[in-house]
Amino acid sequence: MVNISYYKKLLDTKALSCTELTKAFLDSAEKENPSLNAYISITKEEALKTAAEVDEKIARGESLQPLEGIPVIIKDNICTKGIRTTCASKMLENYVPFYDATVWEHIKAQNSVLIGKGNMDEFAMGSTSETSYFGIVKNPHNPEYVAGGSSGGVAAAVAGKLAAYGIGTDTGGSIRQPASFCGIYGLKPTYGSVSRYGIVAYASSFDQAGVLASCAEDTALVFDVISKYDERDMRSVGFKKSTYESLSGSVKGLKIGIATEDLMASDEFVNSAVENTINVFKSMGAEVEEIKIPFIKECLPVYYILACAEASSNLGRFDGIRYGYHVEDYEDLNDMISRTRSEGFGDEVKRRIILGTYVLSSGYFDAYYKKAQRLRESIIKEIDKIFKSCDIVLAPTVPVAPLKAGANLSPVDLYRTDICTCAANIVGLPSISVPAGFTDDNMPVGIQLIGGRFKEDVILNAAYAFEKETGGEYIKLSEMGCGV
Amino acid sequence: MMWEMVIGLETHVELSTKTKIFCSCTTQFGGEPNTHCCPVCTGQPGSLPLLNKEVVRYGVKAGLALGCHINLVSKMDRKHYVYPDMPKAYQISQFDIPLCEHGKVELENGTTIRVNRIHIEEDAGKLIHEGSTYLVDYNRCGVPLIEIVTAPDFRSVEDVLLYLEKLQGIMRTIGVSDCRMQEGSLRCDVNMSVRPKGSDKFGTRTEIKNLNSFTAIENAINYEFERQVDILESGGQVEQETLHFNSDTGETVSMRDKENANDYRYFREPDVVTVRVSKEEYDELLASLPELPDQRMRRYVENLGLTETDAKLLVKYRRVAEFFEAAADIDAKTAAAFILTNIFKSVPTEVEREEWQIKVSPENFRELVKLTSSGKINRNIAKRVLDRMLETGSAPAEIIEKEKLGGVDEAEFEAICRKAIEENPAAVADYKGGKEKAFQALIGYVMRLTRGAANPAQTEAKLKELLNEEA
Known part of the structure; x- marks a missing residue:
């Protein structure tokens, strides 16, 4: 299998130098990106510089860190000092941060080789990576399909072998959904596991950075590197134990809850993937029980009300004064700010800002924001309760099969595809999307394993066990990318 | 008809913590524009606030000194408004659960001013108009503030000025702020209405924003009082609005409508965790609260036999009072006289007295008072010695010896x-x-x-x- 340990072995055995490996990835990225559009920026110079350092280290006979020399893609809403960070928006088209996000610091400290910055939905708002100012991300398995979103570029690059793994962010499903559409793993950790410092905020109380990778082992390996306490994020908790070392492959006695009534998919291929996965887990000795998820119908409106409210506040800073796009000609200060925002933001971003401003406005606050906030508290209480009797909740990642590009769903219909993923963000629980089936069009389908707070080790181990048991047959990497 | 003014104050006091409220930048006043800045206080995309615990402690101290109830659990909220001096387009403040509530300040004229609340928040940057362009300096952005909100208990300019002076004294004594109006570390919003004397109903109020000197406050209140009375006497109605005081013309003028129609869209700041003060910390802060100027003043009068006027002058500045106390046990009256006449002459300004960077050490001062009080040197000589001490910082004995001022053998x-x-x-x-x-x-x-x-x-x-x- 092509994964991090595969590339690691190439380096360790000196079958390939890090520079050669990096060049192979850079070449395929440069070749494929014009059509795939997974990268907003390809950081060739940076990549070769890091590779040379790693090669020197190898020459000195030093041992390498877990991710040292491994090609990585970072979503373009994660601040990288000296490398432009656009959030796939015209607003930040030329924004070069002068500081590093904590999660990038951790990756950088590993000497992982940054191939480039991942395309995405503008400001991470969307489910198809079609709202990007830099164009649509195509699915590496079939260009007629989208890669999903908002971390579409990262998912496409990893599935297309244009990077060995990637770091994305997930506010309502933005890691898991594209991972599902692209046939790879996507882990959204517990809120607080990974520092948010330096990640351009969409919805602060939901945002969480996580891993996109081609196998469960890689996901655990990368998660261990990035999940550290960071005092710069007051909501950071960190994660104490190594999930990688706790991958046992045994799920005997594991209690899996399924909510066939509450979390149904509308797509037959998704449903059969769920059923098949349940059977595999049963065959391995896991206990499966039917559960009810209270307030599940309220999750979507609660998510969209609160996330948009926070987004409207978080995006207020883009006024054209300190950084980012700003209009050249204007009448006065107000004219400058409003025209900068009108021209700098795309439609979906504006839609959510307006929605969020509306639900926070006096006269509407109680009916929308306050009510949603109270519901959120109830949802948290109820769902936390489920994990007293269950280790894992198994559900579809997306209720529909991968979407075709240009399907032009209405905004609300598109929001509805977040129904299965957003609950984990509302509650702050860890959740991983695991490749688990295919459509008749041979497009990947993922299922989701949701765990209790800070039980990343439990869901990663379950994903690992499933992968071992099925021989990784649902993982789908495209042949387009790096062939080393 | 006799009219009465009804005033409530919102006073912003900049706290003198070493670092800003949400980052580790210095709070020092001045500096080249935009040099006391970082990703957090300039609102860079992705930056997050980290609450400075010292700010909470300073806030609690201020609350205790004003007799407030302290909310051991409070929270931060976002207050939204768009203006270039506020880089995030929201100010992190406290909305419905402030750090301190229900305090009071007793004025020396017998009036009691109720303090409704004290909350902690961040200061904004400074917008500078230069010709047709705007320039912004974010050095002040993120400097911690407390906002002290009173009930509408003031009935005269005198009340307001007494209150502010008292507030200054208290904040300086407990060491949470230097309260320098000229540097903007104490600023005031005046909420004011008028009503017929004797009425117990409130009129429509206006708010005069951002007054930063005692003169401005006095002039603004007097002008606004006349303006509102004129309107009412001519049968008109006062409009509820936000005003700006132009110190050049001495008039209050309406701010643009946009700023009056603010909907702050408060909601809980998701990036900052619940603000907690432990019982231990509360007890520790309460125990460490120094003697307040009022208590100190009474002690000077009752125990040390000073006149009230002298005692008030001494307690106005914390460092002055401490300096005085270095020698007060020997001869309080002599020590007070030296400070109020000789030393004050050499440090004539507010700032100098607040800073108290004089060359005379408390030990040397104590020595001088001792020499004078015991009759070793007479008062005239003592004053000459003190003047030399202020110039050179030398010990009194050294000066007496060198200048042959010693008592004759x-x-x-x-x-x-x-x-x-x-x-x-x-x-x-x-x-x-x-x-x-x-x-x-x-x-x-x-x-x-x-x-x-x-x-x-x-x-x-x-x-x-x-x-x-x-x-």
């Missing part, structure tokens, strides 16, 4: 007294003839010869002793 003193009697036979004769006044001439003579170093009482006694001997 016993033998020399007696010799001089004898000489005075010998050289002034006329005066001696007059004195003996019953002219008491003539005796002063003898004392004056001794003073001249000792260059003022002799003690007048001792001189008188010595002279009389010698004259008696003669007789």
Whole structure:
């Protein structure tokens, strides 16, 4: 299998130098990106510089860190000092941060080789990576399909072998959904596991950075590197134990809850993937029980009300004064700010800002924001309760099969595809999307394993066990990318 | 008809913590524009606030000093408004659960001002208009503030000024702020309405924003009072609005409508965790609260016998009071007199007295008071010594020695007294003839010869002793 340990072995055995490996990835990225559009920026110079350092280290006979020399893609809403960070928006088209996000610091400290910055939905708002100012991300398995979103570029690059793994962010499903559409793993950790410092905020109380990778082992390996306490994020908790070392492959006695009534998919291929996965887990000795998820119908409106409210506040800073796009000609200060925002933001971003401003406005606050906030508290209480009797909740990642590009769903219909993923963000629980089936069009389908707070080790181990048991047959990497 | 003004104040006090409220940038005043800045206080995309715990402690101290109830659990909220001085387009403040509530300030004219709440928040940057362009300096952005909100309990300009002076004194004493209006570390919003005297109903209020000197506050209130009374007397209605005081014209002017129609869209700041003060911390802060100016002043009057006027002047500045207390146990009145006359002359401004960077050390000051009080040197000499101490920072003994200001030694003193009697036979004769006044001439003579170093009482006694001997 092509994964991090595969590339690691190439380096360790000196079958390939890090520079050669990096060049192979850079070449395929440069070749494929014009059509795939997974990268907003390809950081060739940076990549070769890091590779040379790693090669020197190898020459000195030093041992390498877990991710040292491994090609990585970072979503373009994660601040990288000296490398432009656009959030796939015209607003930040030329924004070069002068500081590093904590999660990038951790990756950088590993000497992982940054191939480039991942395309995405503008400001991470969307489910198809079609709202990007830099164009649509195509699915590496079939260009007629989208890669999903908002971390579409990262998912496409990893599935297309244009990077060995990637770091994305997930506010309502933005890691898991594209991972599902692209046939790879996507882990959204517990809120607080990974520092948010330096990640351009969409919805602060939901945002969480996580891993996109081609196998469960890689996901655990990368998660261990990035999940550290960071005092710069007051909501950071960190994660104490190594999930990688706790991958046992045994799920005997594991209690899996399924909510066939509450979390149904509308797509037959998704449903059969769920059923098949349940059977595999049963065959391995896991206990499966039917559960009810209270307030599940309220999750979507609660998510969209609160996330948009926070987004409207978080995006207020883009006024054209300190950084980012700003209009050249204007009448006065107000004219400058409003025209900068009108021209700098795309439609979906504006839609959510307006929605969020509306639900926070006096006269509407109680009916929308306050009510949603109270519901959120109830949802948290109820769902936390489920994990007293269950280790894992198994559900579809997306209720529909991968979407075709240009399907032009209405905004609300598109929001509805977040129904299965957003609950984990509302509650702050860890959740991983695991490749688990295919459509008749041979497009990947993922299922989701949701765990209790800070039980990343439990869901990663379950994903690992499933992968071992099925021989990784649902993982789908495209042949387009790096062939080393 | 007699009209009465009704005023409530919102006072912003900049806290003197070393670092800003949500980042580790310095809070120092001034500096080249945009040099006390980082990703957090300039609102860079992705940056997150990290609450400075010192700010909470300072806030609690301020609350305790104003007799507030402290909310051991409070929270931060976002207050939204768009203006270039606020880089995130929201200010992190406290909305419905402030750190402190329900305090009060007693004014010396007997009025009690209720303090509704004190909350912590971040300051904004500064917008500078330069010709047709705007420039922004974010150095001040993120400097911690407390906002002290009173009930509408003020009925006169006097009340307001007494309150602010008192507030200044308290904040300085507990060491949470230097309260320098000229540097903007104490600023005031005045909420004001008028009503017929005797009425218990409130009129429509206006808010005058951002007053930053006592003169401006006084002038703005007086102007606004006249303006509102004029409107009401001519049958009009006061409009509820936000005003700006133009100190050049002395008038209050309406701010643009946009700023009046603010909907702050408060909601809980998701990036900052619940603000908690532990019971231990609360107890510790309560115990560490220094004596407040009022208590101190009463102690000076009752225990040390100072006049109220002198005591008030001394307690106004914390460092001055502490300096005074270095010598107060020896001779409070002498120590007070030295400070209020001699030393204050050398540090005439508010800022200088607040900073109290004088060359005289408390130990040397204590020594000087001791020398004076015991009669080793007389007051005139003491003052000369003090002036030299202020210039050089030397110890009093050193100055006395160097400038030969020391009291004359016993033998020399007696010799001089004898000489005075010998050289002034006329005066001696007059004195003996019953002219008491003539005796002063003898004392004056001794003073001249000792260059003022002799003690007048001792001189008188010595002279009389010698004259008696003669007789």
